[in-house]
């Protein structure tokens with residue numbers, strides 16, 4: 001069981017927190033490619049490690065992640081327009097490329113300012129503790145007529161988010177009240193690893209297994225009960241011993 005102090009460390013993932021700093025050394029999934037199905041698709045809100053971003057796909061099809069709030073006067077870029085190679089804020093029309101460079105400032109003719117400002121990305125902004133989550137309402141009627149098991153549209157993600165209590169509230173809770181069972185072994189191990197990674201970073205080191213030199217593109221998951229003497233690696237033979245073909249960041 002985690003102590004209250006360990007639980008607190010584990011749950012804080014914002015910039016400057018020990019676990020947050022460790023997690024920011026890894027690749028972190030932010031959204032699915034299908035969320036931005038075509039070039040210049042409507043941008044989407046993405047929350048990663050307590051920070052709010054806007055994900056955008058530009059005219060050439062490249063993907064980008066920028067701070068959600070416009071660096072001009074903090075309008076939300078989620079409501080912006082992806083057009084002509086950038087993302088335009090609806091408030092005063094500033095337009096950014098995917099690296100945050102300002103392409104256009106319709107309300108400012110001074111090009112020196114255009115070069116000086118930049119829309120932040122990847123982990124520069126401060127987390128806002130009370131951002132809203134817009135989860136679909138639970139459809140009890142659909143559940144009652146067995147048209148939906150959990151009453152949420154959109155698959156597992158909204159329903160998982162709802163049951164974990166993030167609908168307008170923090171998902172942080174005391175794990176001292178948990179009753180873990182053997183099936184939770186992976187969760188327990190993962191938490192230990194995360195705390196160890198945070199400790200390593202705090203002491204000036206690097207977290208373990210960042211993946212340099214490994215090609216993750218062939219990694220697959222498998223779920224099956226196997227005999228306790230059977231090599232579990234056989235379930236996913238393609239995962240073992242792959243030769244590096246690309247360098248991870």
Ligand code: FES
Pocket residue numbers: 070071072073074075089090091092093094
């Ligand atoms: S707030 Fe975005 S352009 Fe002014």
